[in-house]
Amino acid sequence: MDNLYNYDYQFRLIVVGDSTVGKSSLLRTFCDGIFSQDPDPTVGVDFHVRVIEIKPGVKVKLQLWDTAGQERFRSITRAYYRNSVGVLLIYDTTNYVSFTHVTSWLNDARQQIEPYQCVFLLVGTKIDRESERQVTTEEGKAFADFHNIPFIETSSKSSLYVQEAFALIAREIYDLLIEGRIHVQKGWDGVKVGPNVTSSNQNQSIDITQNNQPHRSGCCGG
Numbered sequence: 001m002d003n004l005y006n007y008d009y010q011f012r013l014i015v016v017g018d019s020t021v022g023k024s025s026l027l028r029t030f031c032d033g034i035f036s037q038d039p040d041p042t043v044g045v046d047f048h049v050r051v052i053e054i055k056p057g058v059k060v061k062l063q064l065w066d067t068a069g070q071e072r073f074r075s076i077t078r079a080y081y082r083n084s085v086g087v088l089l090i091y092d093t094t095n096y097v098s099f100t101h102v103t104s105w106l107n108d109a110r111q112q113i114e115p116y117q118c119v120f121l122l123v124g125t126k127i128d129r130e131s132e133r134q135v136t137t138e139e140g141k142a143f144a145d146f147h148n149i150p151f152i153e154t155s156s157k158s159s160l161y162v163q164e165a166f167a168l169i170a171r172e173i174y175d176l177l178i179e180g181r182i183h184v185q186k187g188w189d190g191v192k193v194g195p196n197v198t199s200s201n202q203n204q205s206i207d208i209t210q211n212n213q214p215h216r217s218g219c220c221g222g
Contacts, residue, residue: 006051006059006196007059007061007195008060008193008194008197009174010061010062010063010193011061011086011170011191012084012085012190013062013087013166014065014067014084014086015027015064015066015079016067016088016089016107017090017105018095018098021090021091023066023155024046024066025125025157026125026156027046027066028142029156029162030048030166031064032050035118035157040053046066046161047065048064049064049124050064050166052171054171055171055174060170062166062170065084081112082116083102083190084118084190085117085118085173085191086121086173086190087118087120087121088120088121089105089120089123089142091123093124093134094129094132095134096134096215099135102143103222106120119169119172120147120149120150121150121152122140122143122149122151124137125154125155125156127154127160128158140182206214
């Protein structure tokens with residue numbers, strides 16, 4: 001079991017996408033190693049947490065917010081965007097309509113998160129159901145390339161690339177943090193310093209709206 005008090009940074013991530021695309025299954029597989037064939041639908045927002053080592057000696061606590069995909073809960077979801085440093089955009093590879101809706105989720109997140117920086121990751125789910133596939137890998141990659149964000153396909157049922165998906169977005173956030181393009185800032189919960197970082201760094205506060213450097217792949221302003 002992960003030690004939830006032994007980490008260098010805390011990243012707050014939000015998982016969004018249409019209903020039934022597999023957001024909750026993805027999170028449960030990642031956090032608990034459990035796959036549920038028919039999980040109860042998320043009502044509003046659910047919460048998970050896990051500490052992972054993204055690089056040798058660097059541990060990150062991920063606060064993971066699982067959101068409901070139904071339109072009636074959209075206003076609740078919007079309230080959680082602003083304090084997130086990472087957004088996982090989820091679609092079901094066996095449901096083409098869910099893929100067409102990713103643009104709406106992406107635009108909604110960008111609008112709500114500004115002026116803060118964040119990292120996006122496009123995630124296709126249910127690749128174990130290859131015979132039912134409606135969205136090709138090439139289509140997913142083309143969308144991600146167009147919007148300049150990372151992309152990965154997963155299967156919660158077989159655990160294929162689930163760990164890699166969360167490690168990918170966490171490493172991207174960490175790299176931007178080290179480069180000074182994402183900052184720890186008072187009043188914003190997207191990134192927080194953990195107990196393993198020296199106290200001299202814990203009060204760091206930088207106005208990121210004054211950071212005019214070009215954004216790298218995965219950033220919301222790219």
